[in-house]
Amino acid sequence: MNNQRKPVSRHVDVIIIGGGVVGLACAWFLLLEGRSVRIIEQRRIGNGSSFGNSGLITPSMAAPLPGPGVLKKLPRWLLDARSPLHVKPRFDLEFLAWAGRFAGFCNEAAMLHAMRARHALLRSSRELLAELIETERFECDWDTSGLYVVYRSESDMRDGDPMDRRLGDLGIAVRHVAAAELLAAEPALREDVIGARFYAGDARVRPDRLLTEWLSRLIARGLEIAEGCEMQGIVADGDRITHVATSTGSLGADHYVLATGAWSPQLGRLLGLKLPIQAGKGYSLTMRRPEACPRHSLVLKERLVSVTPWASGFRLGGTMEFAGYDSSMNRTRIELILDSARAYLSDPLADPAVEYWYGWRPMTPDGLPLIGRSYRHRNLFVAAGHNMLGVSMSAGTGRLIAELVTRARPHLDPVPYALERFR
Numbered sequence: 001m002n003n004q005r006k007p008v009s010r011h012v013d014v015i016i017i018g019g020g021v022v023g024l025a026c027a028w029f030l031l032l033e034g035r036s037v038r039i040i041e042q043r044r045i046g047n048g049s050s051f052g053n054s055g056l057i058t059p060s061m062a063a064p065l066p067g068p069g070v071l072k073k074l075p076r077w078l079l080d081a082r083s084p085l086h087v088k089p090r091f092d093l094e095f096l097a098w099a100g101r102f103a104g105f106c107n108e109a110a111m112l113h114a115m116r117a118r119h120a121l122l123r124s125s126r127e128l129l130a131e132l133i134e135t136e137r138f139e140c141d142w143d144t145s146g147l148y149v150v151y152r153s154e155s156d157m158r159d160g161d162p163m164d165r166r167l168g169d170l171g172i173a174v175r176h177v178a179a180a181e182l183l184a185a186e187p188a189l190r191e192d193v194i195g196a197r198f199y200a201g202d203a204r205v206r207p208d209r210l211l212t213e214w215l216s217r218l219i220a221r222g223l224e225i226a227e228g229c230e231m232q233g234i235v236a237d238g239d240r241i242t243h244v245a246t247s248t249g250s251l252g253a254d255h256y257v258l259a260t261g262a263w264s265p266q267l268g269r270l271l272g273l274k275l276p277i278q279a280g281k282g283y284s285l286t287m288r289r290p291e292a293c294p295r296h297s298l299v300l301k302e303r304l305v306s307v308t309p310w311a312s313g314f315r316l317g318g319t320m321e322f323a324g325y326d327s328s329m330n331r332t333r334i335e336l337i338l339d340s341a342r343a344y345l346s347d348p349l350a351d352p353a354v355e356y357w358y359g360w361r362p363m364t365p366d367g368l369p370l371i372g373r374s375y376r377h378r379n380l381f382v383a384a385g386h387n388m389l390g391v392s393m394s395a396g397t398g399r400l401i402a403e404l405v406t407r408a409r410p411h412l413d414p415v416p417y418a419l420e421r422f423r
């Protein structure tokens with residue numbers, strides 16, 4: 001664990017490990033608090049899961065993946081080669097332990113607890129992102145016209161009614177839209193869709209542009225970055241980290257924030273922390289805008305595929321593969337996404353896509369991120385495990401981390417996200 005190489009660079013107040021959307025958000029709020037910050041990134045800033053995701057900002061998605069009824073549906077999903085969920089058969093003790101924990105959270109009480117905590121973070125992030133993007137004039141295809149969750153089956157639409165009530169209890173407005181109104185609002189849909197739920201508070205962004213814009217403003221405010229710099233270990237003095245050992249030398253700071261998304265469990269082990277995160281692999285296809293391009297963001301409900309139109313292009317995203325850190329491009333999963341889009345959209349899609357991409361979503365068993373101070377080192381903080389919503393939860397996470405580091409009063413109750421729940 002300890003690496004005794006000499007420090008090679010100026011001491012800063014905070015080192016953030018990981019340059020995804022969560023790392024950038026932490027850097028932003030720490031800089032606003034007057035701290036000097038350096039991000040160290042093993043590859044290039046913004047090239048992890050934060051790059052090619054769907055860019056939906058969805059306070060409406062308060063419900064976590066584990067919930068009552070999920071275990072009953074699992075065998076059907078797992079046996080169906082065309083299901084959006086795929087688990088690669090393999091002997092992986094960590095995955096089995098994770099899956100066992102996930103099963104333990106598939107009940108009403110755990111789901112309601114996660115919904116409240118996810119909603120608090122999503123709502124805060126939605127407000128902070130809007131303020132940031134608008135006041136800093138980010139050019140990132142920001143759009144606040146809401147999200148349609150579109151159905152092809154009446155019974156699937158009815159199945160969502162109990163969730164409407166739970167979301168309503170959290171203050172999330174849901175509107176049912178009948179087929180005729182939906183087709184008038186979204187002529188790009190096929191005429192055989194039966195209706196949709198509309199979430200007016202949701203938004204969208206082009207994630208790579210968000211990151212480019214955010215990084216440029218961060219650098220203007222004094223952020224230091226070290227790319228091609230992999231964290232490999234730590235040097236500690238009792239319960240304080242004095243340096244991190246990296247592929248380019250040792251770096252020192254007063255505080256450290258681990259924001260390494262799906263890579264966090266391995267680094268957690270170096271840090272004496274249990275961070276139960278599995279990579280939930282998803283794909284996206286980015287293409288030219290079709291002739292009949294949707295006007296709003298869409299989720300194609302039965303196939304769990306998202307459709308994000310921007311002025312600058314058009315993206316389909318989806319599937320959830322638990323296959324460890326598999327980095328192959330699975331053509332079957334890509335075909336599934338294209339097929340799903342053809343089942344809902346009227347215009348033939350512009351395939352081949354301009355870009356095929358995969359990312360590893362950092363999935364926790366309870367659907368809540370891990371945000372908080374380490375129980376091993378008092379100057380280490382973790383901001384990881386944002387599941388399918390890391391962009392949507394980014395700004396609230398960054399603000400919370402800055403509050404914890406500076407010992408300010410947190411704007412959210414930090415307890416539901418604390419690391420101790422998996423100790």
Ligand SMILES: Cc1cc2nc3c(=O)[nH]c(=O)nc-3n(C[C@H](O)[C@H](O)[C@H](O)COP(=O)(O)OP(=O)(O)OC[C@H]3O[C@@H](n4cnc5c(N)ncnc54)[C@H](O)[C@@H]3O)c2cc1C
Pocket residue numbers: 017018019020021022023040041042043044045046047048049050051052053054055056057058229230231232259260261262263267280281282283284306317318358359360361362383384385386387388389390391392393
């Ligand atoms: C297909 C798909 C669609 C999605 N759609 C949405 C969506 O619409 N809305 C939404 O909110 N979210 C979406 N997500 C989820 C979202 O992409 C993630 O939750 C989010 O990007 C996680 O951000 P992060 O900063 O934690 O991780 P990442 O962006 O993965 O960043 C972690 C960084 O840490 C670096 N790192 C790792 N190890 C080290 C080390 N040892 N030293 C230094 N650096 C290291 C990595 O290189 C990486 O750059 C989607 C994901 C996928 C795959």
